[in-house]
Amino acid sequence: MKTIKMYTKWIALALAGSLFGVCISCSDPLYKLPDIQAAGADITEFNLANLLCTIDDESGVITIDVTPDFDMNLLKNLVPTTFKLSPYATISPDRSVSQDFSKDVQYTVTAEDGTQKVWTVKTSKYVTLSQGVGYSRLMWYKTQAELGLTANAENTVATFGDYIVVSRTGLIFDATTGESAGLLNQTGIPGSGAQAVFVLTNDDEGNLIGATLTGWSGKLYVYKWTALDQNPIQIVEYTPQTGEAFARKIHVSGNINGNAYIVIDNYTAYRNDEMYCWKVTGGTVNQTPEILKTDLQLYSQTGYSLAFPKSGTALLPYYYYDTGTTANENPSTVLKYVDENNHSTVINPYGGWGGRIYHALYFPFNHIDCLTVLSLTSDNKYRFFVVDPTDLSAPAVRFSYDMPYNYAVEGTNGNNTAGIAVKRISDDVVYVYVLMTSKGMACYMVTDYTLAEE
Numbered sequence: 001m002k003t004i005k006m007y008t009k010w011i012a013l014a015l016a017g018s019l020f021g022v023c024i025s026c027s028d029p030l031y032k033l034p035d036i037q038a039a040g041a042d043i044t045e046f047n048l049a050n051l052l053c054t055i056d057d058e059s060g061v062i063t064i065d066v067t068p069d070f071d072m073n074l075l076k077n078l079v080p081t082t083f084k085l086s087p088y089a090t091i092s093p094d095r096s097v098s099q100d101f102s103k104d105v106q107y108t109v110t111a112e113d114g115t116q117k118v119w120t121v122k123t124s125k126y127v128t129l130s131q132g133v134g135y136s137r138l139m140w141y142k143t144q145a146e147l148g149l150t151a152n153a154e155n156t157v158a159t160f161g162d163y164i165v166v167s168r169t170g171l172i173f174d175a176t177t178g179e180s181a182g183l184l185n186q187t188g189i190p191g192s193g194a195q196a197v198f199v200l201t202n203d204d205e206g207n208l209i210g211a212t213l214t215g216w217s218g219k220l221y222v223y224k225w226t227a228l229d230q231n232p233i234q235i236v237e238y239t240p241q242t243g244e245a246f247a248r249k250i251h252v253s254g255n256i257n258g259n260a261y262i263v264i265d266n267y268t269a270y271r272n273d274e275m276y277c278w279k280v281t282g283g284t285v286n287q288t289p290e291i292l293k294t295d296l297q298l299y300s301q302t303g304y305s306l307a308f309p310k311s312g313t314a315l316l317p318y319y320y321y322d323t324g325t326t327a328n329e330n331p332s333t334v335l336k337y338v339d340e341n342n343h344s345t346v347i348n349p350y351g352g353w354g355g356r357i358y359h360a361l362y363f364p365f366n367h368i369d370c371l372t373v374l375s376l377t378s379d380n381k382y383r384f385f386v387v388d389p390t391d392l393s394a395p396a397v398r399f400s401y402d403m404p405y406n407y408a409v410e411g412t413n414g415n416n417t418a419g420i421a422v423k424r425i426s427d428d429v430v431y432v433y434v435l436m437t438s439k440g441m442a443c444y445m446v447t448d449y450t451l452a453e454e
Helices: 011-020
Strands: 043-047 052-054 061-064 082-084 090-092 105-110 116-122 126-128 136-143 157-160 163-166 171-174 179-185 200-203 210-212 221-225 232-239 246-254 260-267 274-281 290-293 305-308 318-322 333-338 344-345 355-366 367-376 381-388 397-405 418-426 429-436 440-447 449-451
Touching: 043 052, 136 333, 136 397, 157 200, 157 210, 157 429, 163 333, 163 418, 200 246, 200 418, 210 246, 221 246, 246 305, 246 449, 260 305, 274 305, 305 355, 333 355, 333 440, 367 418, 367 429, 381 429, 381 440
Parallel strands: 061 116, 157 418
Antiparallel strands: 043 082, 052 061, 090 105, 105 116, 126 449, 136 440, 157 163, 163 171, 171 179, 200 210, 210 221, 221 232, 246 260, 260 274, 274 290, 305 318, 318 333, 333 344, 355 367, 367 381, 381 397, 418 429, 429 440
């Protein structure tokens, strides 16, 4: 905003007194000073219903930042919470009168010297993109303490209806506000107390699926829920063989009540390139898994990786990532696309992923593939990406957001974990929930529209 010119009536008198060192009688016509009047006709501050409002001095336009999914009825019959003018200026209509801000509202500001300026208050206008991601922003962020999470415990997040759920503790939160909303029913699930469900995820239809960690439960158990307060339904029971340990990561492609693949990592040393995939046909799970081998470089210790097929009926093509667990390994962290011919391509946007990828997720959106990625940068920041991998040789970052992570204050992330979940709000809006282990959780809005050119 341009600097507002302010005029004061006493400055001439002060200057006169200091220059001549005399007391001038205001009644003496020989020394009568001119009546200096303020010329400013600006609106200097404007706030409405805690929405972002941008003031453009040059055009005389105030823009209320609302998105296409915003209920415009909420802008009717409102009085601005903050409304300030240039000194000595007046306004018409009066700023205390309520207005319908769902449509353009005009104000005329009159300066003390009679100068007038017409101001228009309007909402932001958007156009829909033919493909890809447009406007995106952080909706809310809550710290670990605000959410009541346990340091280094909760490691995945999933959505269910109007709620989001974190694994292990099973805490439920309102998907719109992040406010606490209860506990997930984990009745009958073997494990260590509240840590029974070690990982959670969604299928493509928003159904909730969870699995136990074989190191705690002995066997691999997979469950689905029809309601958050109802007992879970067991759909997989698998006894690990020598060299098998499961459920640091989980993904479901397709519809768990129709056709789908349940993909779970084998995190055993030297075998973390193996994805165990349980095929679901007509809602029935084949208890014998198929093994999908990625071209991941094997590590000499437990590593966390995950594949996410694009379809619920075929394992190819798929995306996959590895978190990397050993310093100076090559690669230390990787995300790849594997096509129908089993040919893999590294996906590495300009600037790279940083220190390591903690989680990634694929979802189709506005006629393209989209990747959401959460990584930890070399300077200790949680970085969230929305990536368009249409051009695999130069994947485009459509949105990114950094949150500094202070190990000393916020606690360590000894499990090298984090979680991502996607909730489809409408055809043109999705919410992405990002759980940052030992730090907190954020909600981002991703849309297929962008600001219209004026």
